[in-house]
Amino acid sequence: MMLISCPWCGPREEAEFHYGGQAHVSYPEDPSALSDEEWARFLFYRDNPKGPFAERWNHSASCRRWFNVIRDTVTYEILAVYPVGTPKPVIA
Amino acid sequence: MAEQTTVRPTVRRSPLALAADRLADVAAATGGAVSIAEVPFLAQLNLRLDPKGPAADAAGKELGVALPTAAGVAARAGELTIAWLGPDEWLVIGPAGGEGDLEARLRSALGTGHPAVVDVSAQRTVLELSGPRVRDLLAFGCALDLHPRSFSEGACAQTRLAQAQVVLIARESGAFWVLVRSSFASYLADWLIDASVEFTGPQA
Numbered sequence: 001m002m003l004i005s006c007p008w009c010g011p012r013e014e015a016e017f018h019y020g021g022q023a024h025v026s027y028p029e030d031p032s033a034l035s036d037e038e039w040a041r042f043l044f045y046r047d048n049p050k051g052p053f054a055e056r057w058n059h060s061a062s063c064r065r066w067f068n069v070i071r072d073t074v075t076y077e078i079l080a081v082y083p084v085g086t087p088k089p090v091i092a
Numbered sequence: 093m094a095e096q097t098t099v100r101p102t103v104r105r106s107p108l109a110l111a112a113d114r115l116a117d118v119a120a121a122t123g124g125a126v127s128i129a130e131v132p133f134l135a136q137l138n139l140r141l142d143p144k145g146p147a148a149d150a151a152g153k154e155l156g157v158a159l160p161t162a163a164g165v166a167a168r169a170g171e172l173t174i175a176w177l178g179p180d181e182w183l184v185i186g187p188a189g190g191e192g193d194l195e196a197r198l199r200s201a202l203g204t205g206h207p208a209v210v211d212v213s214a215q216r217t218v219l220e221l222s223g224p225r226v227r228d229l230l231a232f233g234c235a236l237d238l239h240p241r242s243f244s245e246g247a248c249a250q251t252r253l254a255q256a257q258v259v260l261i262a263r264e265s266g267a268f269w270v271l272v273r274s275s276f277a278s279y280l281a282d283w284l285i286d287a288s289v290e291f292t293g294p295q296a
Contacts, residue, residue, distance in 0.1 A: 008163045008179055013235040016252060061257055062250040063178040
């Protein structure tokens, strides 16, 4: 069980959260200009790194706010928690 | 000849009306370690507005206490409790039957800053838990640190109690309010009664 620090509610157990996949996947500027392959790449292709990974979480059992987390996919260590809309912090 | 019609009085039954006797038995069974009772039909309003806008000040004036902006704080103003639910969301809890009046008052006070006032009185019912072992009872199903040093009077939290989503509010004299959705209420009441068995018997 991971302990995730919600930016508003503080540290809570993992079961209170809902996973939202990779963070910083921006919607295409002009979706109609995309080829099928590019559209599929936007919809379905996600990074799958071994190590730090920026992802979205929603505190669904409490304040219901979305936020971003950098989690190490090997150790499950949470390296950073930051609000949606802010740039990805640099992890040394 | 006109048929005689009988006008039935409005029957309103709280979600835990059928569990009231069993909940009342907990106090005797645990020797007063834990008491549980439903506080039915409390007025509950969901309030959403910009915490930095003029509507927040207007709401504070109307309610008699500033909207709490710190996470996990429940402010009190007379009979009203204003619980923080999110950075722009609060739950205003008042005496039973006052929801219509309170909603109208808030609506007229807030004006046009895109506030939302929604009557959610039927969404949740309130369980009041008290007694010296109440924190231990809640801890059986809640992952939060409920020790008085981190969760004392005036604290509130939305979390899960025995997997059911609840709003916990710490009240005066060590009592707690547990706000649970009506459809989960009988489950949670059963769970609480079962968990309180721990405090029965000679060792309690």
